[in-house]
Amino acid sequence: MDNGFVRISTACPITKVADIDFNIKNIKKCIDMAVESNSKFIVLPELCITSYTCGDLFNQNRLLQKCEISLKSLCDFSQDKDILIAVGAPMYHNYCLYNCAYIIFKGQILGIVPKSYLPNYTEFYEKRWFTEGVGLVNKTVDLSFEKNIPFGTNLIFSCGKLKFGIEVCEDLWVTIPPSSYLSLLGANILGNLSASNELVSKSDYRRDLIKNQSARCMCAYAYASSGVFESSTDLVFSGHLLISENGGILKENSRFQRENQVITTIVDVAKLNAERLKNVSFRDSIKLCPYEAKTIEFEFSSYNLKNFDRYLDKHPFVPSNEKERDERCKEIFNIQTSALAKRLTHTNINKAVVGISGGLDSTLALLVTVKTFDMLKIPRKNIITVTMPGFGTTDRTYNNAVDLCKNLDTELREINIVDACLQHFKDINHPVEKHDVTYENVQARERTQILMDIANKEGGLLIGTGDLSELALGWCTYNGDHMSMYSVNCSVPKTLVRYLVNYVAQKEVSEKVSHILIDILETPVSPELLPKDKDGNISQKTEDIVGPYELHDFFLYYFIKQGASKEKILFLAEMAFEDIYDKDTISKWLDKFMKRFFTQQFKRSALPDGPKVGTISLSPRGDWRMPSDASYKSFI
Structure with missing residues (x-):
């Protein structure tokens, strides 16, 4: 697989x-259409060789004999096809008829999976013809052209890190679908051969069911249902095709x-395996499986994707849909304000201190603090905002800071830190003209000292401002600026x-x-710790330094x-940002990220409290526990 990606299809x-x-x-x-797109797995509908709506014709020997002849034809056809095929057809065995998925690869039937659960209610009456396959494991069957074919519901078709599992239609609708067990037994790509008729709103339910199962099983789920050419005597089928991955729909017809x-779409198997590795509950559930897997090994000739057409969001933390983005923002504000409100009520504090830079x-x-105070019905004047101009403060950021605080009706204080920093330079014998890390950090620590002391003096809570990035x-x-009494932005990335x-x-x-907020958004990101340029503008732009x-x-x-490797991250970034950055630029900043991420862990080990708002947090008390002296050498 190229970086853990594989292309799969439903039809x-x-x-x-x-x-x-x-x-x-x-x-x-x-x-052939799937092969042309370099797909490695195709799922076709339930009983599609005969059609699902044959009714009592399923009891006709001629139909069953013709079906077996056609399976031999399909095996011959697949001889030179580098694709795993899941196709639906009936199978006669021991005086029983089973509704089955036949798994074919390069001229051979690798295994046959019977439908575990047969719907026999409302418009369905499959038990009239078929025998349910639930509990059938580790069996073999013979066909006229192939002997000892693995038969059962516990089959896993394995090619390296690709593990395929199969279930049939109703199996997904039951309380514990066979795919749940198959995923625990290792399957990371699940196929469902279905014949699901259409009713009002049924497609929504079906879509949600597939999304939820792919999330619960941390898998890719490929679903194919019978189409409009099935009998319409009583029902209509729509040919619904879906491919889902870990809770999201990748492709739908x-x-x-x-x-x-x-x-056809590309699924990220490496991502799915990484999710499973982190999820302890998933691993603990494995012991609940009632049977062991019967693994059938096979090997693809190549994994060439042909072209990488999977959608990659440049900004994975930010929903691309405007409505969804607004809902996400509202949710995050609710999390941040609720967290701060809890801390204020727990400490019985009704004042806050916030350093405002513009x-x-x-x-x-x-903004979070203001909303929290409004929610708790505490006067905004109890929010002490402090702007602390220094050597690099520009008129633009200063004016924005002052105007924002005044218009939000907070108590504004201005404390210029220049004299205090000059005195400190003198105390530690540091030349004022030497603009190094000491020159910058003296200013950051002076500001934090002022804020901490004001918080102590006023009996307030110092609110941290630093973000996840x-x-x-x-x-x-x-x-x-690393330190505060409560950090509301600690798991919110800069984007x-x-x-x-x-x-x-x-x-x-x-x-x-x-x-005012719009102008702040348009201002270059800067700590403003180096002197302004000759025109009074920001001379120190963060993104010029760190990327x-x-x-x-x-x-x-x-x-x-x-848990992606540098190589995979570089590949993904090249795809996502191909119209903005070249490979050398991305590689340079990726190396910078890796080095800084490892060498700066000691700062994250001493983080103040703050709420987790998204799927990623670097709190040492929660999501991320890493030694401060770990080496980055293996990662670049």
């Missing part, structure tokens, strides 16, 4: 009820089509901070405050969320 062929020759012809066309339909992070922290890079001064501030500007404040935050947030997401 719905044109069929005629009981016309096996016609059906096989179209099944082969669908397989438009239903009720009247031609051969194949959908930058994004302190702005977000202030800065913590990942260690872009904070240890025991300076999301922007949208949160913009959300407030658009939805929750007056027009005047909105204008673009949109890249670092992308790196952070895949490194923490998926």
Whole structure:
């Protein structure tokens, strides 16, 4: 697999009820379409070789004999096809008829999976013809052209890290689907051969069911249902095709089509395996399996994806849909304000202190504090906002800070730190003209000291402003802006901070405050610790030094969320940002990210309390526990 990716397909062929020759012809066309796109797995509908709606014709020997002949034809057809095929057909065995999925690869039937649960209610009456396969494990069957074929519900088809499991239609609808057990036995790609008729709103339920199962099993789930050419005597089928991965829909067709339909997409098996590795509950559930897997090994000739057409979001922390993004922002604000409210009520404190720079992070922290105080019905004047101009403070950030605090009706204090820093330089014998890390950190620690002391003096809570991206890079001064009494932004990445501030500007404040927030959003990110340029503008731009935050947030997401290697992250970033950054630029900043992430862990080991708002947190008390002296050498 290329970086853990594999392409899979689901298909719905044109069929005629009981016309096996016609059906096989179209099944082969669908397989060829999948092969053309370099797919490695195709799932076709339930009983598609005969058609699902044959009724009492399933009891006719001629139909069953013709079906077996057609399976031999399909095996011959697959000889030179590097694709695993799951196709539906009946199977006669020991005077019983089973509704089965036949798994075919390069001329051979690797295994046959019977349908475990047969619907026999409302419009379904499968038990009239078929025998349920639940509990059938470790069996073998013979066909006229192949002997000792593995038969049962516990089959896992294994090719390296790709583990395929199969269930049939109703199996997914039961309390404990066979796919749940198959996933615990190792299957990370599950196929469902289905014949699900259409009723009002049934497609929504079906879609949610598949999404939820893929999330619960931490798998890719490929679903194929019978199409419109099934009998419409009493029911209509739509040919619904879906491919889901870990709770999200990757690909879905438009239903009720009247031609051969194949959908294909790339699934990230490495991501799924990483999710399972982290999830202790998943591992603990394995002991609940009532049987062991029967593993059938096979080998693909190649894993060439042909072209990488999987959608990659440049900003994985930020929903691309505007409505969803607004809902996410509202949810995050509720989490942040609820967390701060709990801390204030627990400590019986009704004052807060926030250092305001005119930058994004302190702005977000202030907005959260204001909303929390409003919720608790505490006067905004109890929020002490402090702006502390220094050597690099520009008029733009200063004015924005002052105007924001005044318009939000907080108590504003201004304390210039220049004299105090000059005295400190003198005390430690540091040349004022030497603009090194000491020069910068003196200012950050002086500001934190002022804020801490004001909080003590006023009996208030010092609210931290640093965000998740800065913590990942260690872009904070240890025991300076690194420290606070409660940190409301600690698990909000920089790319999301922007949208949160913009959300407030658009939805929750007056027009005047909105204008200030928009200007803050348009101001370059900077700690403003180096002197201004000759025109009085910011001379120290963070992203010129550490790299673009949109890249670092992308790196952070895949490194923490998926445990991805540098090679995979680089590949993904190249795909996602191909229209913005070249490979050398991405590689340079990725190396910078890895080095800083490892060497700055000691700062994360001493984080103040703060709420987790998303799937990634670097709190040493929660998600991320890492030794401060770990080496980055193996990771770059």
